[in-house]
Amino acid sequence: MTIRLNSEISNYIQLSDKRYSYFSGNNYLGLSNHPEIKKAAKKSIDRYGLNFAAARQTTGTSEIHLELEKEISDFKNKEDAVVFASGYMANSILLHALKDRYTTIFTDEAAHPSIIDGIPRNTKQIHFFKHCDVQHLEDxxxxxxxxxxxxxxxxxxxxxxxxxxxxxxxxxxxxxxxxLVVDDAHATGVLGENGKGTPEYFHLQDAANIYQTETMSKAFGVYGGFISASKEIVSRIRENSRAYLASTSLPPPIVSAACTSVKIVRQQPQLRPALYKKANEIREGVIKLGFHTNEGPTPIIPIFFSSRDKARKLSGYLKENGIIVPCINYPVNMDKFIVRITVSVNHTRDQIEDLLVLLKQWRSKHGVT
Ligand SMILES: Cc1ncc(COP(=O)(O)O)c(C=O)c1O
Known part of the structure; x- marks a missing residue:
């Protein structure tokens, strides 16, 4: 399904002249059109313009970049933090910064493309373990x-x-x-008591040998990548990372928006249980209907199909009936086709009910596989 957005995204979107219920994207905490965050971006444009038009280490570092990095390191309870142009770059930046500490990389066979692309070219060996298979990793x-x-x-x-x-x-x-490096693009803001991501979810946030790569483009609703870590690692990135040193600094409205967004995520921990509750309602409904999906608390609820055609048809049926849930075409190693439902904390009970009713109607006509 290709759609052409012509409105902001929230739990609804506008396409041409029709409004659709929207269960797509990664706007888990509903922050991508939050009034305070938009206000911060507008104010920032008025004060700083659109772009500092320079790399961070030349003349691209502003007071707001430093403020955002301080906000992030406080949030993550780390010594320091560094922000840069995208979450996609984060794995490359971190793997290069740690380069003298490893010779061999072990990664999940379904790892995100930014992990695979981020592995330094001169890494001696790369091993892929079977998806989430800890025994295979140990072997x-x-x-x-x-x-x-x-x-x-x-x-x-x-x-x-x-x-x-x-x-x-x-x-x-x-x-x-x-x-251990964890790409927490989808977990930051979502998992853990304080939204610090997967290590916090497993009570491992203080482990010295775990690093995270993170983004502001999903739960934070903004844009840009970041790494929070010890002063030593962050200094290494600032001084040696080619991607950091040779790319233009994050634009002012994005930086100011991100700063406000991190503050909101810190001040509103109640967003997470509310999100899990909605995700759980949908997941339980999907399981009850007999569709193949995964268990767990996350706001990503896949419906698995063995046929691309069937997955596309379900996605098309939902769209015809006013709900956007995409059939995913994405460069990850997968043997299934996925209709990917994503939940935002702003979805209403009626929206969730309508989605489950349509899934039920579909199942009655076409089955679940
Ligand atoms: C696991 C993972 N890592 C990294 C990224 C890249 O993040 P961004 O889109 O913020 O560049 C994504 C998202 O698209 C992702 O899903």
């Missing part, structure tokens, strides 16, 4: 036990909504002296 680590290992995985998998089993992976990292 590979054991076979390579004399190597300096770095394990990297998505925190929440973008398409399937599964949470990587860090509670089992982290003990392996300890056992084999490995660094």
């Amino acid at each position: 590979l680590l054991h076979q390579n036990k004399n190597k300096q290992a770095l394990i990297i995985t998505d925190g929440i998998f973008a398409l399937t909504g599964e949470i990587s089993p860090l509670n089992e992976i982290h003990p392996l990292a300890d056992k084999y002296g490995a660094i």
Whole structure:
């Protein structure tokens, strides 16, 4: 399904002259059109314009970049933080910054493309473990036990909504002296008591050998990537990262919007239980109807199909009836076709009921596989 947005996204969108209920994208906390965040962006344009038009280490660093980095490091309870142009760049930036600490990378076979693309070209060995298969990871680590290992995985998998089993992976990292990197693009703001992501969800937020790569483009509703870590790692990035040093700094309205968004996420922890409740209602409904999906608390609820055609037809049927849920075409290693429902904290009970009613009607006509 290709749609051409011509409105802001919230729990509804406007396409041409019709309004649709919207269960797509990654606007989990409903912040992408939050009035205070929009106001911060507008004010920032008036004061600073659209672009500082320079890289951070030349003349592109402003007081608001530093304010955002301070806000993020406080939120994450880390010594320092660095922001840059996109979440996609974060894995590359971090893997390069850690380069002298590992020789061999272990990653999930369904890792996000930004993980695969972020692996430095001169990495000696890369091993793919079967999706979320901790035993397979251990076998590979054991076979390579004399190597300096770095394990990297998505925190929440973008398409399937599964949470990587860090509670089992982290003990392996300890056992084999490995660094563990978690791409928490979908988990920051969503998982953990304070929204600090997958490590916090598993009570591992203080583990010294875990690093996260994060984005402001999903739960925060804004844009731009970030890494929060020790002063030493952040300084390494600032001083040596080619991607950081040679790209234009984040634009002022984005920086100011992100700063307000991080504050809101910190001040409103109640958004997360409210989000889980809605996600749970949909997930339970989908399971009750007999569709194939995954369990868990995340706001990504996939419906799996073995046929692309059937997945597309379901997505098309929902659209004809006023609901946008895309059939996903995305460059991740997957053997299934996915109709990906994503939940926002702003979805109403009526919207959720309408979605489940349509899924039921579809199931009665076409079955579930
Ligand atoms: C797991 C994962 N990592 C990284 C990214 C890239 O983040 P961004 O879209 O903010 O560049 C995405 C999102 O698209 C993602 O799903």
